[in-house]
Amino acid sequence: MLHIVACIKQVPDTKIIKMNPKTNTMDRRTAPAILNPYDAHAVEEAVRIKNRYGGHVSVVTMGPPPAVNAIKTCIEIGADEGYLITDRRFAGADTLATSYAVTKAIEKIAKIKPVDLIICGKMSIDGDTGQVGPGIARRLDIPPLTSVNKVEEINQEEGFAIVHRKLEEGYEVVKSTLPCLFSVEKTINEVPYSPLPNMLKAARYKPHIWSVDDLEDVDIKQLGLKGSPTIVSKVWAPxxxxxxxxxxxxxxxxxxxxxxxxxxxxxxxxxxxxx
Ligand SMILES: Cc1cc2nc3c(=O)[nH]c(=O)nc-3n(C[C@H](O)[C@H](O)[C@H](O)COP(=O)(O)OP(=O)(O)OC[C@H]3O[C@@H](n4cnc5c(N)ncnc54)[C@H](O)[C@@H]3O)c2cc1C
The missing domain is CATH 1.20.5 (Single alpha-helices involved in coiled-coils or other helix-helix interfaces)
Structure with a gap:
């Protein structure tokens, strides 16, 4: 049975968020928190692969306690299990520290059930870097397949995946060994309305919640602000x-x-x- 892990992030709805005119920073209180739209497509694709070949879909996120709601949205889409890693020591993480913490969580999930495939969104709508997925793949030493817009075949027995990667003009077909990591385009699928049983399951669902102490072999120096070499020197509105x-x-x-x-x-x- 395939085990697919989708990495997800809770983000402020950037269609609604307002800028603070004095500080030129996002006023996060003005926007509701939602599941990063790209990640809804990542979870939907994981569920489609599960329905095609049989399997189990876990979702994982690093974020504050309300990120539980983003996990519940994923359960509505059809994910089976959700893991939230949350701890003050994760706060202030840039993409390097985020990929480190999420990798540590995936390593622990893999001890419960070996992981065949990791699926990320192409990017988050608030950070926009698209770095976390490839960062996780690099840390796990597995192939990163970015800009995936079609999954042709997953063959667990023979240990390979075939996908289409979107290019500027057209696409390329790539065959990779499993396990590997996809980061997916929005065009890969349409996320339908959730069926009622999934919604009822989501309403009752309680995700696994882990702190830094629940993870294994963690180098505290690589977490949060301490583990983040990125310096945001200036933020301004155009x-x-x-x-x-x-x-x-x-x-x-x-x-x-x-x-x-x-x-x-x-x-x-x-x-x-x-x-
Ligand atoms: C100095 C600094 C401090 C920061 N402090 C904070 C902070 O305190 N709190 C905060 O929320 N943000 C903080 N950020 C922003 C944070 O670093 C990024 O949002 C985060 O690293 C993800 O990068 P991204 O948004 O560009 O994601 P991308 O790389 O664009 O996301 C690509 C994909 O990676 C996966 N992914 C991204 N983030 C996560 C996650 N958290 N968990 C699981 N999967 C994920 C998703 O599948 C997503 O679609 C900070 C940034 C900097 C530079």
Missing amino acids: QKPAGGTFFEGSPAAQVEQLLSVLFEKKELFETKGEV
């Missing part, structure tokens, strides 16, 4: 373009406003004899 006119209201109202500006300009040119 300048609004100077000049111009901002239209408000419904699209129809905005078209009206645009037309009246254009007519005004036309009249001006006509009086100057330029048209």
Whole structure:
């Protein structure tokens, strides 16, 4: 039976979040926390592979205690088990420290049930780096297959996977040994509405919650802020373009406003004899 681990992250909904105009940082209180949309596709693909070949889907996340809700969303999609690693010592982690902590969690999950495949989203919508997946693969010394937009075959007996990787023009077909790690494009699948039994299961589901002390062979220096060489030297919001006119209201109202500006300009040119 295949064991697939999907790595997921809870993120603020960046469609709703507002910037603090004084500090130019995201005001996280203004947006609800959601499952990173790319990760919903990662979990959906893991569930599809399970339904095709038989198997078990675990999800794992490093985050604060409310990240339990993101795990519940994954159970609604069809995941079987969820693991949250949460501890103040993880706080302030950049992508290097995040990939280290998540790798330690996967190593522990693999002791419970050996892991054949790890699936990540292409990127998170708040960090946007796309570094965590390849970072995990590097640490586990398994092949990273990025930009996967179709899973052609998973053959556990012969130990290989065949996938399509999206390229700028077209795609390439890649065969890899198992275990390996995919990071998936949103185009890989559509996430359907969850069936009622999954929703009921999710409502009652209690994920496994681990602290740093529950993981094995952890080098504390590689966790959290201490293990994060990234320095964010400045954060700023892009300048609004100077000049111009901002239209408000419904699209129809905005078209009206645009037309009246254009007519005004036309009249001006006509009086100057330029048209
Ligand atoms: C100095 C510094 C301090 C930071 N402090 C914090 C902090 O205190 N709290 C905080 O929330 N963020 C913090 N961040 C942001 C944090 O480092 C990143 O969000 C995190 O490392 C993931 O990187 P990313 O968002 O670019 O993910 P990407 O690499 O774009 O994500 C790709 C995929 O990796 C997987 N993935 C990403 N993150 C996780 C995760 N946490 N658990 C499991 N799988 C995951 C998902 O499958 C995701 O789709 C900090 C960043 C810096 C630079």
